[in-house]
Amino acid sequence: MVFLKLNSVSVDFPIYSITARSFRQCVLQLTTACTLGKSKRNRVTIRALDNVSFELTHGDRVGLIGHNGAGKSTLLRVLGQIYEPIQGTVISSGKISTLLSLGLGSNLESTGYENIVIQGLLLGLTREQIHLKIDDIAQFSELGSYLSMPVRTYSSGMQLRLSFAVATCFKPEILLMDELIGAGDQGFMKKAQMRLSNFVNQCSIMVLASHSTETIKQFCNKAIFMERGQLRYFGPVQEALAHYEACS
Amino acid sequence: MIESQSLQKISVESVRVSEDLRHAWLDLLEGCKAWRVWLLLAWQDIRLRYRRSTLGPFWITLSMAITIYSMGLLYSKLFKMDLNQYYPFLATGMLSWNLISSLLSDAPTIFVDAESFIKQIKQPYCSFIFRAVARNLIIFAHNTLVLVPIMIFFHMPFHYVSLLFGLSLLLIVLNASGYGMLLAILGTRFRDIAQLVTSLLQVIFFLTPIMWSSKVLSQKYQFVVELNPFAHMLNLIRDPLLGIVPPLYSWLVILGITAFGLLAAFIVFARYRARIAYWL
Numbered sequence: 433m434v435f436l437k438l439n440s441v442s443v444d445f446p447i448y449s450i451t452a453r454s455f456r457q458c459v460l461q462l463t464t465a466c467t468l469g470k471s472k473r474n475r476v477t478i479r480a481l482d483n484v485s486f487e488l489t490h491g492d493r494v495g496l497i498g499h500n501g502a503g504k505s506t507l508l509r510v511l512g513q514i515y516e517p518i519q520g521t522v523i524s525s526g527k528i529s530t531l532l533s534l535g536l537g538s539n540l541e542s543t544g545y546e547n548i549v550i551q552g553l554l555l556g557l558t559r560e561q562i563h564l565k566i567d568d569i570a571q572f573s574e575l576g577s578y579l580s581m582p583v584r585t586y587s588s589g590m591q592l593r594l595s596f597a598v599a600t601c602f603k604p605e606i607l608l609m610d611e612l613i614g615a616g617d618q619g620f621m622k623k624a625q626m627r628l629s630n631f632v633n634q635c636s637i638m639v640l641a642s643h644s645t646e647t648i649k650q651f652c653n654k655a656i657f658m659e660r661g662q663l664r665y666f667g668p669v670q671e672a673l674a675h676y677e678a679c680s
Numbered sequence: 681m682i683e684s685q686s687l688q689k690i691s692v693e694s695v696r697v698s699e700d701l702r703h704a705w706l707d708l709l710e711g712c713k714a715w716r717v718w719l720l721l722a723w724q725d726i727r728l729r730y731r732r733s734t735l736g737p738f739w740i741t742l743s744m745a746i747t748i749y750s751m752g753l754l755y756s757k758l759f760k761m762d763l764n765q766y767y768p769f770l771a772t773g774m775l776s777w778n779l780i781s782s783l784l785s786d787a788p789t790i791f792v793d794a795e796s797f798i799k800q801i802k803q804p805y806c807s808f809i810f811r812a813v814a815r816n817l818i819i820f821a822h823n824t825l826v827l828v829p830i831m832i833f834f835h836m837p838f839h840y841v842s843l844l845f846g847l848s849l850l851l852i853v854l855n856a857s858g859y860g861m862l863l864a865i866l867g868t869r870f871r872d873i874a875q876l877v878t879s880l881l882q883v884i885f886f887l888t889p890i891m892w893s894s895k896v897l898s899q900k901y902q903f904v905v906e907l908n909p910f911a912h913m914l915n916l917i918r919d920p921l922l923g924i925v926p927p928l929y930s931w932l933v934i935l936g937i938t939a940f941g942l943l944a945a946f947i948v949f950a951r952y953r954a955r956i957a958y959w960l
Contacts, residue, residue: 446959509957539728
């Protein structure tokens with residue numbers, strides 16, 4: 433049973449001043465603080481997520497919408513267990529695959545093949561499993577002989593196709609994506625949608641953050657509207673988009 | 681009433697601490713299990729650095745050889761020492777120091793350099809430490825080739841004592857992982873730790889018997905060597921290669937330092953593990 437559950441999750445980001453990032457300055461401050469009898473902690477925190485709760489189960493294809501800085505990327509990272517919340521809990525069951533920016537672990541000097549192996553290993557596959565998938569990845573990404581060229585020669589669309597193909601090649605139970613699909617062309621959008629609907633049929637969860645209402649409508653059956661770190665609306669796509677538009 | 685509240689507070693606190701320790705332990709286990717990932721990343725680090733050169737990683741060996749051979753010639757004259765003795769001494773010392781210092785200077789930026797991985801996919805933090813250790817061990821293995829001409833030219837015989845080198849290498853790995861973790865966490869929070877370590881290493885290089893033998897120090901100044909943990913670590917690596925059994929005192933000092941480092945690293949890691957991603 434695949435699920436993702438957030439229980440009143442809050443995330444604070446520490447914002448450090450330049451002096452607070454310097455060990456030398458902190459030690460110096462410590463000594464002056466002793467003599468002057470006061471300590472100055474120049475630490476500011478920003479609340480990126482504020483008391484967010486929701487539950488996703490199989491078949492949910494959720495679009496994350498909201499303005500810049502609303503906490504969409506942070507929420508994805510919390511779901512992907514990259515940021516551990518300071519309050520609240522994240523409970524999940526199922527294999528999670530994240531596609532948060534182009535070229536995970538990719539080195540621009542390495543070839544496409546080398547990047548497939550590294551990304552695959554990072555996603556928890558073994559070398560044998562990766563070799564079995566390589567034809568599928570080559571076919572889906574349409575890179576053909578480009579796969580033996582360094583990734584720095586790829587266009588961003590090509591990089592997207594490669595990353596997307598690897599992240600979805602092993603049918604993750606939960607897929608988290610950030611803004612990515614926008615970089616693809618029409619043909620890719622169609623193929624991506626087919627591939628996604630294919631694995632959503634196998635009882636999986638997808639969370640996709642995007643600014644494009646078109647993308648959300650195309651890929652999602654539910655949507656979450658975020659504003660200033662708070663969950664404003666969770667429900668059908670149309671209503672969420674209506675809330676979003678009412679706000680902007 | 682107040683007492684029961686404070687008791688409750690303590691029990692909540694102890695649950696949190698035990699959770700932290702459990703997560704740190706799981707991270708360590710998963711880091712070990714992910715050896716495929718960090719070994720590949722370590723190899724990739726080296727390959728990419730030398731991708732466009734014909735010699736490949738052997739560039740490191742070549743530059744090391746030039747340094748050692750020219751320094752040996754000059755300093756043997758300066759210290760008025762026999763080349764027969766000085767060359768093997770200097771070469772083994774420089775190799776060992778190079779390993780220790782590159783492990784330490786890489787450590788503060790381990791997580792900072794891995795930001796693109798850490799922020800994109802959940803990975804055990806320990807695997808990035810192991811990646812740095814593996815990378816430096818691979819470079820060290822390339823560098824040991826520098827010893828081959830010296831061994832042939834100066835007829836260094838093979839000693840069974842040299843097998844102790846395996847044990848010393850194990851201690852190096854344990855220390856590099858423990859202190860590497862401490863420095864990596866500190867270096868992520870305080871970004872000037874990397875510079876601090878680099879400048880300290882410069883000083884330590886001159887205070888440690890690498891180019892000079894501790895025998896030239898008078899009794900009065902022996903404490904410079906006695907109290908220097910790097911001198912003891914160097915003894916453990918260099919002596920077996922030269923066919924000498926390292927002194928017991930050095931073994932004990934390094935064992936103590938290793939135990940302390942591993943314990944401290946585990947506690948600090950358990951306490952700050954969840955913060956690392958936020959500090960990046």
